[in-house]
Amino acid sequence: MLAMGRRARAAARALALAPADTKRAALLGAAAAIRARAPEILAANEADVTAARAAGISEAVIDRLALTPARLDGVAAAVAEIAELPDPVGKVTESWERPNGLRLERVRTPLGVIGVIYESRPNVTADAGSLCLKAGNAVILRGGSDSFNSSRAIHAAMVKGITAAGLPADAIQLVPTRDRAAVGAMLGGLDGTLDVIVPRGGKSLVARVQAEARVPVFAHLEGIVHVYVDKAADAEKALAIVKNAKLRRTSVCGAAETLLVDAAARERLLAPLVTMLLDAGCAVRGDAATQAVDPRVTPASEEDWRTEYLDAVIAVKLVDGLDAAIDHIETHGSHHTDAILTEDAQAAERFLAEVDSAIVVHNASTQFADGGEFGFGGEIGIATGRMHARGPVGAEQLTSFKYRVRGTGQTRP
Amino acid sequence: MLAMGRRARAAARALALAPADTKRAALLGAAAAIRARAPEILAANEADVTAARAAGISEAVIDRLALTPARLDGVAAAVAEIAELPDPVGKVTESWERPNGLRLERVRTPLGVIGVIYESRPNVTADAGSLCLKAGNAVILRGGSDSFNSSRAIHAAMVKGITAAGLPADAIQLVPTRDRAAVGAMLGGLDGTLDVIVPRGGKSLVARVQAEARVPVFAHLEGIVHVYVDKAADAEKALAIVKNAKLRRTSVCGAAETLLVDAAARERLLAPLVTMLLDAGCAVRGDAATQAVDPRVTPASEEDWRTEYLDAVIAVKLVDGLDAAIDHIETHGSHHTDAILTEDAQAAERFLAEVDSAIVVHNASTQFADGGEFGFGGEIGIATGRMHARGPVGAEQLTSFKYRVRGTGQTRP
Incomplete structure (x- = not known):
């Protein structure tokens, strides 16, 4: 897990510098790969559904888990839609000049490395992966055990798309094991490599993440x-x-x-x-x-x-x-x-x-x-915290910012 | 300490709803009270300096600790300057309309309750307290032992100013003890009442806060x-x-x-x-x-x-x-x-x-x-993290936001 964190950090640097066109092409490629590999993905999902039924999982959970050709096409369409969103990175959100002639601007930058912990819905693999990449972030996805094969198949297709566009495969990593210790490692922040964790799932998952995470969390526990x-x-x-x-x-x-x-x-x-x-x-x-x-x-x-x-x-x-x-x-x-x-x-x-x-x-x-x-074109979740992100968390809220200061030789008196 | 947290939370609600004029008047009153009470504050500072000398504290630390009439006037002037900053709360930062006629806007709100942990500089009591209040936040200040009397005297003057304007005394609280356990309690988040902690001081303080805080931290460990x-x-x-x-x-x-x-x-x-x-x-x-x-x-x-x-x-x-x-x-x-x-x-x-x-x-x-x-009129510190605040943290970055949605009867299809 720590090695995944280090690889994500290295990929984040490449992603932060990737031109908007490259990220767009990567996500369009990922959408195309999901469509092209529909038979494999649906077969993997079939295996998950069969195993879930055999394990006596509730029909409500199986409904969230199950993919049909139409649902999978929707997954690919959502990735393509995120590809076409305006790129939030590099956008100047404010600019001003000081009396000494210094020109300052505030510009959006990626957040870094995002961890997403989710449950049975395999589409989160595609949705969350795409939104994070659009905002120039690397992501480590930890899907539910029930959807393990489905998520792996979707993830493999996405990696094919993004590497074809020249972005690193480590831009979107999927924890390759059902081992529950992986969640604990992510909540610990992977030795400082995770910048934020987004839990997607039921109240017990969100409550655990909020209680145990040593890094910031974008989530809502409940919507009363x-x-x-x-x-x-x-x-x-x-x-x-x-x-x-x-x-x-x-x-x-x-x-x-x-x-x-x-x-x-x-x-x-x-x-x-x-x-x-x-x-x-x-x-x-x-x-x-x-x-x-x-x-x-x-x-x-x-x-x-x-x-x-x-x-x-x-x-x-x-x-x-x-x-x-x-x-x-x-x-x-x-x-x-x-x-x-x-x-x-x-x-x-x-x-x-x-x-x-x-x-x-x-x-x-x-x-x-x-x-x-809201017109955000997608969201990774809705946050009720007051730090950084609040309300629907779209690509824009998955960014940070920095200040650029342009001078002509100014020194401070 | 937990009672301080609860009182801060209650005060934060009153502050969040306080009109801009009230906050301005409160801070101008605080500045005036600091000036009016200069003799008491300087006497308290004298006691701190004498005790520090007796304890063999280094001259560099004593220089940071010592107030002169001119330095104290500077402290009051900084509070008055923060009073006159534009109020960040309620500012609409974006607004747009959806095809269904819903009008949305994003508006700045206070962050909530801010904890500030600092060392020998007594002026932080006034600076940090003022900036937090300007952005509609309650603040819990934990000053250094060396400047205990100075901070208490400055704090008492500020409370006089803010209560005269009708704001709650709990808007700016100072931990009333030198007990080191107070820092640990703040790092634990005071039972969920602290939204963010800002350490002001040397590298060892910042490192401890970053390592142990269970709430977000705005800080930089070092500036290489x-x-x-x-x-x-x-x-x-x-x-x-x-x-x-x-x-x-x-x-x-x-x-x-x-x-x-x-x-x-x-x-x-x-x-x-x-x-x-x-x-x-x-x-x-x-x-x-x-x-x-x-x-x-x-x-x-x-x-x-x-x-x-x-x-x-x-x-x-x-x-x-x-x-x-x-x-x-x-x-x-x-x-x-x-x-x-x-x-x-x-x-x-x-x-x-x-x-x-x-x-x-x-x-x-x-x-x-x-x-x-940068033209921010003041800062509570400089942050190198990527979450929420980055660079010089002024009043604006001590806010959060929410979305207002205005409709004319719209239901979602």
Whole structure:
């Protein structure tokens, strides 16, 4: 593992200096190689799926693991799409001149070496590898045991593409063993060679990485996402947005988990919202006011206000206006994504300013919390930390920066 | 210590929402209070200096510790200057619209709670406290034992100023004990309440913080700063810049430590540069070519290429052109600040692109590596890491960001 780290560091240097065109060609080559090797990759995936079934792995996990020709084509398409993103490296983000004539600029540089630890989804091999390379970083991928053969086959195709473009094979390395000690070694930072770790997977993986990593981590542990329906909310918008935020897909981190309704809107909005959710097949756990709406509502416990269901379940509570809503979110939330629905511009601005979450939303679904929907062209994950990256982590947030100072002979007095 | 952390977290929330005018008034009040309490602060400092002398502390340390009326006025002036900086919080750094009509913007927010661990300079109490507050952060300061009384007196004055403006006293806390266990507690992150630690002091302090901190650290361990004199360098500029880079002040992190001279400029530049340095009172440790210039040059060992002297000593080496210079810097440097002196624009651009340091300089002194000289109005330190902050860390780099999403009822298909 330490040798992988050293090779990654050496590759990172080559990648940092690689022209934008080379990186683009490398990723287009990787996408083409994934398509060309589809039979091998699908066969490797078939072996993984068979082994997972034999081991009694749940169908939900097998669904995340299984590739079809269409899904694999989607994997290749995503790599090609990342290839065509604007290159973040070398972009001057600020420039200014000092009274002494020094010209300064701040320019994006790669971060260095990124470690990605993931579970059963083999597409992460391609997605994460491509985004890291686009931003000029070397990456060490540690996939799940279940998808070991699939990840190896996808990785081999990608390496073929990137080496054909003249980039080092070590730009994207895959830990070549199922040995669990590899994860521990990565969390230790591989002797200073890993600059950041990105965990992709369930809560237990993320919690372990956050607790044990000796290097920075880009992640979110959970998305306890709130929608606050203000007294000045438009009823029609509120019904549509709450339904979408909760039920479009219940397993994504941007799915709403708690609905807060302004007490001043109780008569007008509480019953329609709760009834709509129940009728759409969503279980509702509510406070006393919510329980009074419909006998299908079950009582919410204190625990429910801190629960990420990732399922067709929602907690509903009446709150005493904007301040109480913000207070509830700051006390129980996870700083991921939170929304206010209101036609009162002042209330909206206060919510957007005062809720300390990576993404704050006014009058739209929380399920837009996604790098693709933000226009980033891809994301390696969503971060709720405040250091370096926050919200959807796209290629740009996988960069660092440096200062260039241009003089004409200046010395400091 | 954990209670301090909790109080800081609570104060951080109030600070994050404090209007720019309030923070400005708080810092102007703090500056005024430092001036008004000058007699008490100078008396406390006198007690520290007397105790330090009695304990046999070196005069160099006592010089860093001692305040005079003029120095204390400078401390107050620096706080007032930070008060007048533009407020970084709430600044929209990017905004864009999606095809579905969603309007997105990225806006600066405070980082949270910052821990600052420093040594004998009591002015850090005021500087670091002010910069953190300007960026809307709460700060926990842990000063050195030597400056305990001075820091307490300055801190008390600042708290008077900030509370008079209506900000919480816990916005700037000073660890009220000399107990060394406090440092260990801070390095542990105070139960998740510290977001980042900034060490200010000597190499052993920084090394300990970097090795043991369980939270991100903004720091540089050392500044092994190079000046590369290219074959196309202007002789007059080179002599002036090298002299300034090495000797203006030898104790600052931006002071040059290694001079690399292009072998193609040996005849024209090596002897003049080395003679100038020797004549200016700088000890020169050189390779064989440099030793041949003057009998006063002593042989450089391998160790010298990795040494931060912080003194009137320089290591000098002939290198075989630009590539060898870059290679030497990447192998032996500390990614702090490095300069090229040349009239060849292409060579300059290659150096600025390929040297992976926080600050890269063309035709100017490396002693400009300073937040004030960059126009940041102040800095909490210079960072050589690649995460979040790099180079001079001013108020802006003490912020994080979030995304605001404004819709008109959009749901995700």
